[in-house]
Amino acid sequence: MGKKQVRVGLLGLGTVGGGVYKTLLKNRETILTRTGCEVEVVNILVRDREKERGFDVDAKRLTLEPENLLKDETIDIYIEVIGGIHPTKEIIEQALRSKRHVITANKELMAKHGADLLRLAQENEVHLLFEASVAGGIPVIHMLQGYLTANRVHEICGILNGTSNYILSEMSKTGKSFSEVLAEAQALGYAEADPTSDVEGFDAAYKLAILTNLAYDACVDIATIDRQGISQLTGADLALAERMGYAIKLIGNAKEQAGALQLSVRPHLLPDAHPLARVNDVFNAVTLRADVVGDLTLIGRGAGEFPTASAVIEDLTALLTQRENIRRPNWERAMNHRCTEQDAGAFYLAWSASQEQERPLCEALVGEVKRAGGHVARYESLADAERLHQAWLIGGVTEAQVNRLVENVSQIAAEHLSALVLHVDGEIEPGVEWESEASGYEKSARYA
Amino acid sequence: MGKKQVRVGLLGLGTVGGGVYKTLLKNRETILTRTGCEVEVVNILVRDREKERGFDVDAKRLTLEPENLLKDETIDIYIEVIGGIHPTKEIIEQALRSKRHVITANKELMAKHGADLLRLAQENEVHLLFEASVAGGIPVIHMLQGYLTANRVHEICGILNGTSNYILSEMSKTGKSFSEVLAEAQALGYAEADPTSDVEGFDAAYKLAILTNLAYDACVDIATIDRQGISQLTGADLALAERMGYAIKLIGNAKEQAGALQLSVRPHLLPDAHPLARVNDVFNAVTLRADVVGDLTLIGRGAGEFPTASAVIEDLTALLTQRENIRRPNWERAMNHRCTEQDAGAFYLAWSASQEQERPLCEALVGEVKRAGGHVARYESLADAERLHQAWLIGGVTEAQVNRLVENVSQIAAEHLSALVLHVDGEIEPGVEWESEASGYEKSARYA
Numbered sequence: 001m002g003k004k005q006v007r008v009g010l011l012g013l014g015t016v017g018g019g020v021y022k023t024l025l026k027n028r029e030t031i032l033t034r035t036g037c038e039v040e041v042v043n044i045l046v047r048d049r050e051k052e053r054g055f056d057v058d059a060k061r062l063t064l065e066p067e068n069l070l071k072d073e074t075i076d077i078y079i080e081v082i083g084g085i086h087p088t089k090e091i092i093e094q095a096l097r098s099k100r101h102v103i104t105a106n107k108e109l110m111a112k113h114g115a116d117l118l119r120l121a122q123e124n125e126v127h128l129l130f131e132a133s134v135a136g137g138i139p140v141i142h143m144l145q146g147y148l149t150a151n152r153v154h155e156i157c158g159i160l161n162g163t164s165n166y167i168l169s170e171m172s173k174t175g176k177s178f179s180e181v182l183a184e185a186q187a188l189g190y191a192e193a194d195p196t197s198d199v200e201g202f203d204a205a206y207k208l209a210i211l212t213n214l215a216y217d218a219c220v221d222i223a224t225i226d227r228q229g230i231s232q233l234t235g236a237d238l239a240l241a242e243r244m245g246y247a248i249k250l251i252g253n254a255k256e257q258a259g260a261l262q263l264s265v266r267p268h269l270l271p272d273a274h275p276l277a278r279v280n281d282v283f284n285a286v287t288l289r290a291d292v293v294g295d296l297t298l299i300g301r302g303a304g305e306f307p308t309a310s311a312v313i314e315d316l317t318a319l320l321t322q323r324e325n326i327r328r329p330n331w332e333r334a335m336n337h338r339c340t341e342q343d344a345g346a347f348y349l350a351w352s353a354s355q356e357q358e359r360p361l362c363e364a365l366v367g368e369v370k371r372a373g374g375h376v377a378r379y380e381s382l383a384d385a386e387r388l389h390q391a392w393l394i395g396g397v398t399e400a401q402v403n404r405l406v407e408n409v410s411q412i413a414a415e416h417l418s419a420l421v422l423h424v425d426g427e428i429e430p431g432v433e434w435e436s437e438a439s440g441y442e443k444s445a446r447y448a
Numbered sequence: 449m450g451k452k453q454v455r456v457g458l459l460g461l462g463t464v465g466g467g468v469y470k471t472l473l474k475n476r477e478t479i480l481t482r483t484g485c486e487v488e489v490v491n492i493l494v495r496d497r498e499k500e501r502g503f504d505v506d507a508k509r510l511t512l513e514p515e516n517l518l519k520d521e522t523i524d525i526y527i528e529v530i531g532g533i534h535p536t537k538e539i540i541e542q543a544l545r546s547k548r549h550v551i552t553a554n555k556e557l558m559a560k561h562g563a564d565l566l567r568l569a570q571e572n573e574v575h576l577l578f579e580a581s582v583a584g585g586i587p588v589i590h591m592l593q594g595y596l597t598a599n600r601v602h603e604i605c606g607i608l609n610g611t612s613n614y615i616l617s618e619m620s621k622t623g624k625s626f627s628e629v630l631a632e633a634q635a636l637g638y639a640e641a642d643p644t645s646d647v648e649g650f651d652a653a654y655k656l657a658i659l660t661n662l663a664y665d666a667c668v669d670i671a672t673i674d675r676q677g678i679s680q681l682t683g684a685d686l687a688l689a690e691r692m693g694y695a696i697k698l699i700g701n702a703k704e705q706a707g708a709l710q711l712s713v714r715p716h717l718l719p720d721a722h723p724l725a726r727v728n729d730v731f732n733a734v735t736l737r738a739d740v741v742g743d744l745t746l747i748g749r750g751a752g753e754f755p756t757a758s759a760v761i762e763d764l765t766a767l768l769t770q771r772e773n774i775r776r777p778n779w780e781r782a783m784n785h786r787c788t789e790q791d792a793g794a795f796y797l798a799w800s801a802s803q804e805q806e807r808p809l810c811e812a813l814v815g816e817v818k819r820a821g822g823h824v825a826r827y828e829s830l831a832d833a834e835r836l837h838q839a840w841l842i843g844g845v846t847e848a849q850v851n852r853l854v855e856n857v858s859q860i861a862a863e864h865l866s867a868l869v870l871h872v873d874g875e876i877e878p879g880v881e882w883e884s885e886a887s888g889y890e891k892s893a894r895y896a
Contacts, residue, residue: 023740027598034597034775137741139595146595147587149482149765150475151758275747278726292471293585293758299723299745310599310741317597322773327482 004037006320009069010044011091012081013053013062016105016132017044019309020079022055027313035320043069045082066091070098077319079312080104081132089113096120096128103315105132105308111206115219115331127326129315134207135160135284137307138300139314143288144214145327146318151290153215156254158286159279160207160265162302163191163198164230164250168267169280172238172247178231190282200229201250201265208252208265211286213331216256224337226264232420233267236389237350240380241269244393246348246424247277260338269348269393269424341400346377346424349402350391351417358388364412365392368405372397377428395428452485454768457517458492459539460529461501461510464553464580465492467757468527470503475761483768491517493530514539518546525767527760528552529580537561544568544576551763553580553756559654563667563779575774577763582655583608583732585755586748587762591736592662593775594766599738601663604702606734607727608655608713610750611639611646612678612698616715617728620686620695626679638730648677649698649713656700656713659734661779664704672785674712680868681715684837685798688828689717692841694796694872695725708786717796717841717872789848794825794872797850798839799865806836812860813840816853820845825876843876 008024010017024031024039032038042061049062069075070091078095082088083106092109095102096117104110110117110133121128131141135158144153159165163185170181182199185191197203205227209220230250241248246269254263270277275297279285284302289295301307318326353361362379369376374397382389394402399421406419456472458465472479472487480486490509497510517523518539526543530536531554540557543550544565552558558565558581569576579589583606592601607613611633618629630647633639645651653675657668678698689696694717702711718725723745727733732750737743749755766774801809810827817824822845830837842850847869854867 023598027600027740030600031598138744139591142595143587147590147762147766149769150471150479150761152475152478273726273728275727278721278723280721290758292475292754292761294749294755296586297745297747299743299747301742306740307742310738313598313740314595318595321597321775322770325770325773327769 003032006037006039006077007042007075008039008316009072009075009078010041010081011066011069011078012083013044013046013057014081015305016081016308016312018053018055019305020081020312021057023306023309023313031317035317037320039316042075043072045069070094073098075100077101077103077316079316080106081312082106083108085109085112089117092117092128093120096124096126099124099126101126101129101319103129103132103312103319105312106130107133107203107206107210111209111222114210114213118329118331122328127319127323129319129326130210131315132308132311134210135286136162136300136302136304137310138284138286138298138302139311140211140286140288140298141214142314143296143298144211145329148288148290148293151292153288153290154256155289156208156211156215156252156286157276157289158208158211158252159249159276159284160204160252160286160302161198161201161250162282162284163195164201164204165280165284166190166282167199168230168233168238168248168250171233171235172242175235175239177235178233199231201227204250204252204265208254208263212254212261212263214329215254215288216261216333216335217330218261218333218335219331220261220263221337224263226266226340228266230267234389236382237391237420240350240382240389240391241348243380244269244378244391245272246270247272247274248422249276249279251276257338260336262338262340264340267422269422271426274425342398344396344398346393346395346426346428347397347399347402348391348420348422348424349394349406350389350420352387352389353413353415353417355383355388357413357415358390361390361409361413364409365405368408369394369397372401372405374401393424393428451480454485454487454525455490455523456487456764457520457523457526458489458529459514459517459526459536460531461492461494461505462529463753464529464756464760466501466503467753468529468760469505471754471757471761479765483765485768487764490523491520493517518542521546523548525549525551525764527764528554529760530554531556533557533560537565540565540576541568544572544574547572547574549574549577549767551577551580551760551767553760554578555581555651555654555658559657559670562658562661566777566779570776575767575771577767577774578658579763580756580759582658583734584610584748584750584752585758586732586734586746586750587759588659588734588736588746589662590762591744591746592659593777596736596738596741599740601736601738602704603737604656604659604663604700604734605724605737606656606659606700607697607724607732608652608700608734608750609646609649609698610730610732611643612649612652613728613732614638614730615647616678616681616686616696616698619681619683620690623683623687625683626681647679649675652698652700652713656702656711660702660709660711662777663702663736664709664781664783665778666709666781666783667779668709668711669785672711674714674788676714678715682837684830685839685868688798688830688837688839689796691828692717692826692839693720694718695720695722696870697724697727699724705786708784710786710788712788715870717870719874722873790846792844792846794841794843794874794876795845795847795850796839796870796872797842797854797867798837799867800835800837801861801863801865803831803836805861805863806838809838809857809861812857813853816856817842817845820849820853822849841872841876
């Protein structure tokens with residue numbers, strides 16, 4: 001049977017683009033054997049034709065003009081690894097309108113404009129594939145879109161951003177501050193010069209929106225995602241959570257309840273036994289909870305040259321072998337949004353205070369928690385030269401109640417308390433009461 | 449677009465068969481929406497028509513005769529969840545020859561006869577699907593057969609048997625003996641009356657063979673799998689490994705090296721950071737190591753009614769939506785087998801001795817290890833009323849050398865030592881030398 005020639009237009013030759021280009025060369029035999037196709041990258045859009053790239057690429061194939069790729073009617077498939085919204089969105093739209101398939105790694109674009117782009121692809125009877133937009137090489141989009149068919153996914157829980165996961169892992173390992181570890185991450189190339197998207201949870205929110213849309217045939221409004229980044233966490237929080245038997249991870253979570261969606265990207269305390277608790281460094285992971293199979297967890301590298309290139313190239317091979325059977329996402333369902341502030345749960349509450357305030361603050365807090373009908377399951381503290389970092393595990397209250405009791409304690413203490421409130425996953429034993437006598441403080445207080 | 453009627457013949461109505469039957473009913477709308485097919489189970493092969501099953505099933509659909517299903521030409525797809533080799537193999541062959549698709553959960557059959565059955569399916573232009581034969585609901589076969597196309601898998605590492613994983617987790621948690629935990633597992637229904645297949649690694653070996661065949665287009669001879677079960681492990685081993693910073697798991701491992709395959713199902717020590725180290729209880733997990741994506745780990749329930757039913761039913765939906773594009777496995781390649789006895793590595797060595805023998809045995813062992821060019825990185829011991837369980841981490845030696853030095857130490861000690869030798873994954877720091885002075889013994893010895 002004859003080989004089929006497939007011509008690819010590559011938009012972008014940065015980290016991921018370079019990985020795609022190199023892999024298409026290196027694994028060409030494997031791709032030919034398994035797909036019957038010879039894939040050639042015929043033209044590449046770059047910003048700098050002279051840039052030193054560290055690998056051989058024919059300069060004649062490099063162009064600064066998107067039009068040079070878009071006008072080439074011999075191109076079958078475009079791979080977009082530039083990122084950003086403009087002019088990337090317009091380039092992709094033009095490609096789809098000209099009835100060519102597009103493979104993208106662009107999470108922000110798919111999160112904000114994916115529904116429209118997918119509709120445009122369908123109208124033009126071509127495919128828009130985007131495995132590489134979420135969790136690097138981990139085929140979670142393939143799981144939701146291609147594999148799970150009889151299963152109904154009712155919850156998604158994931159570590160979706162490698163930069164913030166690396167930072168939290170290092171803070172936990174070394175006890176260093178967020179700022180210190182961020183600077184080290186930037187020096188290593190694990191964090192951007194402007195790290196906001198990664199550390200404030202925007203990147204993870206885009207990815208959560210994409211997964212949620214796939215799982216529920218929905219069209220999520222990013223603004224409804226309860227988003228809290230990691231920049232307010234301190235080395236003390238990581239250490240105290242660990243003492244309590246928990247890891248702190250930036251978790252993207254989507255759950256359907258009573259026909260409405262609750263979506264959040266926030267740091268959570270995960271108990272040691274949680275499948276995501278030990279997913280460290282730049283690894284990502286997603287747990288899908290479905291009605292027949294139960295919990296399925298996938299772990300892998302969430303970013304980087306070759307993991308992300310893998311996702312792009314496996315989208316390509318799927319296009320070459322399964323084109324007619326690729327299920328078209330249907331991101332149409334307007335779903336009600338559900339706020340979780342009034343849900344009873346377990347929370348980690350922490351603040352920094354002067355050491356003399358330890359006992360009065362503990363007494364005030366325990367009193368407020370009891371008045372709210374909850375219970376304090378644990379108290380730990382860590383002192384440095386000047387301040388005391390105090391942390392409690394509180395059960396049987398809502399987040400709204402926790403926020404209120406922080407205000408009440410601030411008033412009692414006549415001191416503004418800048419409190420950190422995090423969800424705790426799993427059960428906190430209701431019978432474990434923390435003793436508020438002086439001996440309790442002496443037992444718990446530790447010195448750094 | 450009209451619905452398509454699909455008629456299924458179900459062979460078996462035990463745990464998994466019941467799960468398949470119930471799920472096809474419960475999720476019928478989802479299946480119809482996503483596949484355009486109405487799936488009906490028209491006839492079910494059982495061993496006992498009167499048996500109380502705990503769910504409603506039309507008695508008219510139950511039959512004791514395989515022929516009643518096989519002769520029914522209106523059946524499109526057979527689902528085999530009986531297990532065993534005979535007469536299951538003959539039933540499946542007859543179904544394939546009559547040009548009907550077969551979906552099976554039968555690991556032993558696929559491991560021993562899969563190549564022949566797949567060839568028969570191909571000759572008859574139908575499909576034989578077997579996701580449910582390995583790791584329950586975890587779609588590892590789909591990963592290897594359906595998703596990873598440009599990637600070349602070069603290593604497989606997995607916890608493939610839930611019974612033995614449950615037993616090891618319980619031994620680790622409680623300190624109880626293997627026999628005690630096995631009895632509890634049997635009472636809970638997690639282990640069979642005859643547990644041999646699970647605890648001696650046969651079940652995991654079948655599953656490893658299937659995954660290996662898929663990853664390498666090979667046809668593995670089960671007899672070449674280096675197989676060692678968990679029945680020789682003691683509560684002391686689990687405890688001492690944990691002290692050393694390791695979990696003990698029954699690991700199925702396939703790796704290609706120098707064009708030859710090395711295959712094993714054996715208990716390994718996994719360092720705490722290993723992705724499989726904390727996969728506990730009845731959970732299974734597989735790490736695939738591929739050249740583009742790197743390490744991909746999948747974790748889920750490896751057995752049970754609904755997880756396994758999920759795998760069967762997702763094979764069914766794939767058949768209904770992707771029939772022409774399902775890649776046919778090619779289990780043809782005769783690969784050389786490679787023995788690892790001469791590979792340098794790190795090992796856990798343990799035996800039980802009388803307490804007075806502690807020092808002489810330690811000195812003898814350290815001497816033998818040094819003579820073999822290796823080093824002792826760690827020593828731990830656990831005493832009970834009568835004996836001392838001694839355990840070492842040894843690096844820079846081969847397994848053949850470890851076995852020889854055990855013989856030599858036995859001679860020196862004039863006592864037969866029944867030694868346990870396990871691979872240790874990861875590096876053992878070569879610089880960490882254990883001191884063999886008396887103080888070393890006092891530091892390390894612990895009393896149960």
